[in-house]
Amino acid sequence: MGKISPVSAKYIVHAYITIEGMVDRPDVIGAVFGQTEGLLGGDLELRELQRNGRIGRIEVNLETKVGKTSGNILIPSSLDKAETAIIAASLETIQRIGPCVANVKTEKIEDVRVSKRAQVIERAKELLKTLTDTVLPDSRELADEVAQSVLMAGVVEYGKDRLPAGPTIDESDDIVVVEGRADVLNLLKNGFKNVIALNGTSVPQTIVELCKKKDTTVFVDGDRGGQLIIKELLAVTEIDYIAKAPDGKEVEELTKKEIHISLRAKMAVEQAKHELVESSSRSDTRSSMPPRRGFRDQTPFSERREERRDFDKRRTKGPTSCDPKFKEMLDELLGTKGAYILDEKSNILGKVPASELIPTIKSLEDGTYAVILDGVVNLDLLKTAERSRVKYIVARECIVNVNDSSVTVIINK
Numbered sequence: 001m002g003k004i005s006p007v008s009a010k011y012i013v014h015a016y017i018t019i020e021g022m023v024d025r026p027d028v029i030g031a032v033f034g035q036t037e038g039l040l041g042g043d044l045e046l047r048e049l050q051r052n053g054r055i056g057r058i059e060v061n062l063e064t065k066v067g068k069t070s071g072n073i074l075i076p077s078s079l080d081k082a083e084t085a086i087i088a089a090s091l092e093t094i095q096r097i098g099p100c101v102a103n104v105k106t107e108k109i110e111d112v113r114v115s116k117r118a119q120v121i122e123r124a125k126e127l128l129k130t131l132t133d134t135v136l137p138d139s140r141e142l143a144d145e146v147a148q149s150v151l152m153a154g155v156v157e158y159g160k161d162r163l164p165a166g167p168t169i170d171e172s173d174d175i176v177v178v179e180g181r182a183d184v185l186n187l188l189k190n191g192f193k194n195v196i197a198l199n200g201t202s203v204p205q206t207i208v209e210l211c212k213k214k215d216t217t218v219f220v221d222g223d224r225g226g227q228l229i230i231k232e233l234l235a236v237t238e239i240d241y242i243a244k245a246p247d248g249k250e251v252e253e254l255t256k257k258e259i260h261i262s263l264r265a266k267m268a269v270e271q272a273k274h275e276l277v278e279s280s281s282r283s284d285t286r287s288s289m290p291p292r293r294g295f296r297d298q299t300p301f302s303e304r305r306e307e308r309r310d311f312d313k314r315r316t317k318g319p320t321s322c323d324p325k326f327k328e329m330l331d332e333l334l335g336t337k338g339a340y341i342l343d344e345k346s347n348i349l350g351k352v353p354a355s356e357l358i359p360t361i362k363s364l365e366d367g368t369y370a371v372i373l374d375g376v377v378n379l380d381l382l383k384t385a386e387r388s389r390v391k392y393i394v395a396r397e398c399i400v401n402v403n404d405s406s407v408t409v410i411i412n413k
Contacts, residue, residue: 015091017097019101056075163198177207208237226244246258386406
């Protein structure tokens with residue numbers, strides 16, 4: 001008798017049988033063939049369909065309790081769905097198994113291909129993930145890597161301070177001054193090649209000289225640090241325009257559209273000075289900040305020098321008392337140019353070079369409670385610490401204003 005393997009079946013008929021008496025499996029199979037014989041015509045005769053491999057081996061699973069038998073009937077089928085449904089319905093015509101009354105109820109017709117498709121999809125997902133993770137790099141990653149290499153090649157080191165800059169910084173009549181190297185890369189990526197970075201919080205002499213020779217737009221982050229940099233530049237050199245990133249955003253993360261909008265909204269330095277004066281609630285409308293090129297501030301030099309000294313004092317002002325344990329750790333780091341990273345219990349999570357401190361804090365997210373640093377607290381470090389909710393920084397020196405910062409900066413020389 002021909003048989004069809006379940007794996008080649010398209011459908012499986014599931015039926016449930018109850019019998020008022022005790023019977024065996026061969027009795028049920030015999031009844032299935034015998035009582036459906038001649039019912040559906042020659043084309044759908046079960047014995048002939050099984051002989052031709054269109055119906056598979058009929059499986060019967062029985063259980064006897066208290067003189068009654070019940071169980072499941074499974075019939076694999078490679079017929080089409082209409083013919084399979086007719087076979088399934090014909091089972092319900094079975095009324096007796098031997099001398100016993102029987103009742104058959106077809107519960108469902110299972111499409112085997114659906115479960116196979118589900119298995120194929122799940123396996124395909126696993127294979128694709130393995131391929132993506134271990135074999136093929138993402139096309140976007142490849143494009144970004146190539147673009148990044150081109151950008152890096154376009155960055156030059158300009159002037160005696162070796163500042164990151166675009167390739168046309170010398171040829172351009174106007175320049176854009178940004179905070180750091182990442183800002184330069186983002187502007188280069190979006191087509192701005194006349195850009196140069198301060199590369200710190202103190203204004204390099206290279207920037208001072210460039211600002212005197214070229215029309216200068218200062219483009220800073222939309223946070224308190226950006227405001228401090230504007231004040232710093234206005235105090236030591238001559239600039240023409242000021243542009244800011246949207247509130248809470250950094251220049252390095254802006255899209256091309258956001259960059260253009262911010263630069264189009266730049267304000268003349270006279271307007272910026274007026275806003276700074278208003279924000280500080282000064283009653284005297286005369287500003288001590290350096291004027292735009294072509295104008296000269298009439299404030300006596302001695303007064304401007306005093307105001308500059310006051311700004312420096314505000315910039316470096318911070319807590320000076322130091323926990324003995326923090327001081328002990330700082331003394332251990334003396335001369336190493338390294339940093340300890342501490343948890344809330346003042347346990348040392350690790351020691352890193354000062355040059356790797358910022359990326360390490362970023363990678364730990366909110367896991368850093370305090371930083372002990374044999375070095376200088378600059379604006380980049382302070383901003384990173386604020387974002388990562390660092391509570392304390394203990395260092396040798398601080399060159400930024402920390403009065404409004406959420407981070408407590410302790411200076412111990």
